[in-house]
Amino acid sequence: xFGEMNVVFNVKHGVNEDPISxxxxxxxxxxxxxxxxxxVAVFEGVEPEEEVFFEVSKQGFYNDxxxxxxxxxxxxxNVFLYPKDDTNxxxxxxxxxxxxxxxxxxxxxxxxxxxxxxxxxTLAIYTxxxxxxxxxxxxxxxxxxxxxxxxGWPSGVYLFSIKNxxxxxxxxxxxx
Numbered sequence: 357x358f359g360e361m362n363v364v365f366n367v368k369h370g371v372n373e374d375p376i377s378x379x380x381x382x383x384x385x386x387x388x389x390x391x392x393x394x395x396v397a398v399f400e401g402v403e404p405e406e407e408v409f410f411e412v413s414k415q416g417f418y419n420d421x422x423x424x425x426x427x428x429x430x431x432x433x434n435v436f437l438y439p440k441d442d443t444n445x446x447x448x449x450x451x452x453x454x455x456x457x458x459x460x461x462x463x464x465x466x467x468x469x470x471x472x473x474x475x476x477x478t479l480a481i482y483t484x485x486x487x488x489x490x491x492x493x494x495x496x497x498x499x500x501x502x503x504x505x506x507x508g509w510p511s512g513v514y515l516f517s518i519k520n521x522x523x524x525x526x527x528x529x530x531x532x
Contacts (some may be wrong), residue, residue: 366433
């Protein structure tokens with residue numbers, strides 16, 4: 357039966373994926389919680405609702421926000437926070453490095469172009485709930501345009517990241 361659900365947030369460092377403790381997790385209508393030493397914050401008694409807004413913040417990191425769909429089951433949300441002032445990692449403006457098109461996407465092919473990646477990097481695409489839907493290793497000399505078959509992907513917002521030792525590029529893709 358429908359009723360009250362638990363929403364669990366797993367907050368991790370975006371580069372090394374270590375848990376982040378004492379991050380503030382805000383869930384609209386349910387207030388704030390802080391993550392424990394395992395990077396977990398739990399909201400109990402959440403009513404089923406589409407599009408519940410959340411925001412995760414921690415001093416020294418870029419905030420992350422989005423929407424959850426709380427249906428008739430408990431929800432687990434993975435959130436990756438990226439450091440603001442880590443001297444080894446820099447946020448790179450997306451347009452100068454990589455782009456996905458068309459965005460928003462309505463067909464079955466997503467085109468990806470990348471420029472100026474000087475070392476092996478990982479391209480990953482996730483659902484808003486944190487499930488990995490696509491991943492591949494990018495080589496420096498590799499073709500600069502990649503076509504991704506998205507015919508099995510449901511409509512929604514997807515998050516992508518390109519990471520290596522020197523850069524992190526993140527953005528959102530919308531599929532209709």
